[in-house]
Amino acid sequence: MGNEINCVLCSAALTSFKYRPMPQWNISGLLCGQCYDKRLLEHYIQPERRAITKK
Ligand SMILES: [Zn+2]
Numbered sequence: 001m002g003n004e005i006n007c008v009l010c011s012a013a014l015t016s017f018k019y020r021p022m023p024q025w026n027i028s029g030l031l032c033g034q035c036y037d038k039r040l041l042e043h044y045i046q047p048e049r050r051a052i053t054k055k
Helices: 033-045 047-052
Strands: none
Touching: none
């Protein structure tokens, strides 16, 4: 019971692959590969946003 984990962004069931979001994404929970990739891409595509990141 309570073993099922879902991606916090798209709610896909996470089975063998789950990814921990980076702390600066402010996401609590786990991500599927797709959402993780997407976030990672966004993170690197918008370097200016990194400077704005609050502590
Ligand atoms: Zn997802």
